[in-house]
Amino acid sequence: MELLERFAAGDPDAFEALFRQHQREVYAWIVRIVRDSGAAEDLTVETFWRIYRARDRFDATGNFRAWARRIATNAALDHLKRVRPETELVDDFPSPPGGDPAIGSELRRHIKQAFLELPAKYRLVATLALIEEQPYNAIAEAAGISVGLVKVRIFRAVRMLRKKLNFLRAEVKAN
Amino acid sequence: MNNHEKDKELQALLKQALPPVQNTELQRDLWPQMLRRLDEHQLHVPWFDWVLAAVSAAALIFFPGAIPALLYHL
Numbered sequence: 001m002e003l004l005e006r007f008a009a010g011d012p013d014a015f016e017a018l019f020r021q022h023q024r025e026v027y028a029w030i031v032r033i034v035r036d037s038g039a040a041e042d043l044t045v046e047t048f049w050r051i052y053r054a055r056d057r058f059d060a061t062g063n064f065r066a067w068a069r070r071i072a073t074n075a076a077l078d079h080l081k082r083v084r085p086e087t088e089l090v091d092d093f094p095s096p097p098g099g100d101p102a103i104g105s106e107l108r109r110h111i112k113q114a115f116l117e118l119p120a121k122y123r124l125v126a127t128l129a130l131i132e133e134q135p136y137n138a139i140a141e142a143a144g145i146s147v148g149l150v151k152v153r154i155f156r157a158v159r160m161l162r163k164k165l166n167f168l169r170a171e172v173k174a175n
Numbered sequence: 176m177n178n179h180e181k182d183k184e185l186q187a188l189l190k191q192a193l194p195p196v197q198n199t200e201l202q203r204d205l206w207p208q209m210l211r212r213l214d215e216h217q218l219h220v221p222w223f224d225w226v227l228a229a230v231s232a233a234a235l236i237f238f239p240g241a242i243p244a245l246l247y248h249l
Binding site for chain 1: 181182185186188189190191192193194195196198199200201202203204205206208209212213216
């Protein structure tokens with residue numbers, strides 16, 4: 001019996017083998033979304049827990065990698081919804097010291113704040129597309145939406161971001 | 176500046192503020208953590224089962240006469 005068939009039949013050794021094969025890839029995907037290595041480790045375990053519980057529903061002829069990525073994306077999205085932006089400002093992957101001298105630290109802080117305030121579903125797609133530059137079809141497959149909807153969400157995220165930035169800039173000028 | 180250029184500029188600013196994650200390498204094996212998670216849930220007994228067990232034990236303590244009848248029906 002193939003590994004995926006054994007997994008779907010509830011074989012714990014098959015689950016362990018799949019975990020060891022895919023944990024790095026799942027972690028790498030999640031950490032790009034949540035930008036926190038500790039949370040990404042917990043969410044990797046959460047993803048495989050969800051995979052384990054849903055093993056009866058897995059089609060052994062299907063693509064485990066794509067299925068795992070979809071579940072990982074949902075787990076990461078749940079995390080983004082749960083964690084408040086104020087508590088999330090501590091970024092595991094901060095800007096390089098100094099950064100581009102043309103861009104002030106104040107502006108960087110505003111952009112970061114505005115981005116973290118975006119609704120989770122927009123932030124997910126915008127992070128993957130605009131920051132991590134992942135292909136639209138990969139994002140669509142992982143999020144379980146169409147490529148068209150990915151583009152719509154990016155468009156809306158950019159519009160919201162621009163609006164928030166204008167508001168923050170106006171606030172700074174007023175003070 | 177047209178909209179496309181504005182979007183590109185915003186994307187560049189965004190990447191300055193939140194640079195792409197460079198280190199996506201997992202630093203440790205997560206299988207021990209996964210095993211703990213699996214064990215926790217296998218050992219987990221729902222609260223209703225505990226209540227049922229407590230009620231059954233109390234019934235047997237307060238009504239020991241019920242034990243033979245219970246054994247007879249098992």
